[in-house]
Amino acid sequence: MQARHFINGEWLHGEGWVDSLDPATGEVLGAFAEGGEQQARAAVDAASLAFNTPQWAQNPRLRQQVMLAWAAALEPRREKLAHLLTRENGKPLAQSQGEVGGALSEILYYAGLTRHTPGAAMEVAPGEFSTMFREPAGVAGLIIPWNAPGVLLIRALAPALAAGCATVVKPAPQTALFNAAVMAPLLEQKALPPGVVNLFMESGHAGAAHLVASPKVDVLSFTGSTATGTRIMQDAAPTMKKLSLELGGKSCCLVFEDADIDAIAPKLAAAATIISGQQCTAARRVLVQASRLEQMKAALSAALKALPLGHGLDAATRIGPLIDRHARDQVGARIQEAQDSCDQVLLAGGIPDDAGLADGAFLTPSLIHHRDSGAFFCQEEIFGPLLVLEAFEDEADAVARANHTDFGLSASVWTNHGARALRVARALRDGTVWINDHNKLFAEAETGGYRKSGLGRLHGYDALLDFTELKHVYQSVGTV
Structure with a gap:
């Protein structure tokens, strides 16, 4: 497989080729065209030109038709795309199938919103009218991560297109083949004006840096680490562009004494090891009421130990490899530090001994118990299969522990008491709180x-607003 740049309506070669590898085996799957600042500049210029013509930005019916046609073209390719995602990313096939289905749902959702971006009008005084318009913000730069490259591409690209923006997409090098395959049916549509959607790839960061700093980019959407998001904010500050940033998380699962521990433990284990723990909303800390701590230790250890590792195309696999060996080694080292300094190691994970997994980027899951919520492994986002177990005394203690963090992405509450569930959910300082579930x-x-x-929102109607500007038009027409 080969993936090329797509700029101003044309497929282009780059500055050589970069191999894409299967993280489970190290096998070369194909290659993508190398790019950098030159390709980013060309893509931004093409998008800027396309946005300044009215045939796209002011034509919601065309935008809807293009998005519906894209979804229709992807539908028969679902299984093929899921297999490619598993081979390039490593996640189990069932997770890839779910992600491709979710991406299609996302396109259809925003296609439905494309023709509904209403404003408001009011008569502020006799014969004086104020009209509020929602307009596309301009050129949108989209920097896509590798951990869920289907949904995370579409949840940025679809609302940007629905709003009427022209776009430049920069995928992660680890999943560039998959992103190019998802975008190909869109890019090949004759109804899509040249320059509205541009795609460039790179193994480095020069092109992404240009998207961040360019005054021609009006909106930038990024999903990734808080450290990188901080640098983006700093580098984007001179242009004052709109930012949509979904950054790190340290999701807590609060389990109260009335919960069924044996039934919940497998769900928590699955929530902690989704994409091998490489999901920003993955369960990172389990806070259990002290009276149930020993039972949770045993149940959660057993649930994690029962999850088989393997290639994502093996139907028995529940945990695939990390994205590459570099990530495995970095994450593995940090997990080892956590095991060395925690109160109790309940399950000591690491590089597996199985010879069949030796060529891959695999880590078995780790479970540790600790009392101090200020420990680095309770505060730092360690992007892999590490779960920290803590105890709390009552609701106030649970909420205080869960809110003791710089993050605030997601959490879950596990209890059979409806009033308690809502009361605790409202007290948590997180953008999403699930009740008796996780990662929905x-x-x-x-x-x-x-x-x-982070900043802003993705998914839902508010994501559409992130790619728009609000314009007030005033007119005095007098009275009869």
């Missing part, structure tokens, strides 16, 4: 965080 994400409901978990 879909097109209709906004996702985003408080504090250092």
Whole structure:
């Protein structure tokens, strides 16, 4: 497989080729065209020119037709795309199938909103009218991560297109083949004006840096680490562009004494190891009421130990590899530090001994118990299969512990008491709180965080607003 740049309506070669690898085996899957600042500049210029012509930005019916045609073209490719995602990203096939289905749902959702961006009008005084228009913000730069490259591409690209923006997409190098395959049916549509959607790839960061700093980019959407998001804010400040940033998380699961521990433990284990723990909303900390701590230790250890590792195309696999060996080594080292300094190691994870997994970027899950919520492994987002177990005494203690963090992306509350569930959910400083569930994400409901978990919202109607500007038009017409 080969993936090329697509700029101003043309497929282009780059400055050589970069291999894309299967993280489970190290096998070369194909290559993508190398790019950088030159391709980013060309893409931004093409998008700027396309936005300044009215045939796209002012034509919601055309935009809807293009998006519906894109979804229709993707539908028969679902299984092929899911297999490619598993091979390039490593996640189990069932997770890839769910992600491709979620991405299609996202396109259809925003296609439905495309023709509904209403404003408001009012008569502020006799014969004086104020009209509020929602207009596309301009050129949108979209920097896409590798951990969920289907949904995270579409949840930025679809609302940007629905709003009427022209776009430049920069995928992560680890999943560039998959992103190019998802976008190909859109890019090949004759109804899509040249320059409205541009795609460039790179193994470095020069092109992404240009998107951040360019005054021609009006909106920038990024999903990734808080450290990178902070640098983006600093570098984008001179242009005052709109930012949509979904950043780090340290999701807490609050389990109260009335919960069924044995039934919940497998769900928590799955929530902690989704995409091998490489999801920003993955369960990171389990806070259990002290009276049930020992039972949770045993149940959660057993649930994590029962999850088989393997290639994502193996139907038995529940945990695939990390995205690459570099990530495995970095995350593995940090997990080892946590094991060395915690109060109790309940499950010591690491690089597996299985010879069949030796060529891949695998880590077995780790579970540790600790009392001090200020420890680095309770505060730092460690992007892998590490779960920290803590105890709390009562509701106030649970909320205080859960809110003791710089992040605020997501959390979950596990209890059979309805009033307690809502009371605690309202007290948590997180953008999403699930009750008796975890990691439920879909097109209709906004996702985003408080504090250092980011700015703006993705999914839902508010994501559309992130790619618009609000214009006030005043006119005095007099009276009869």
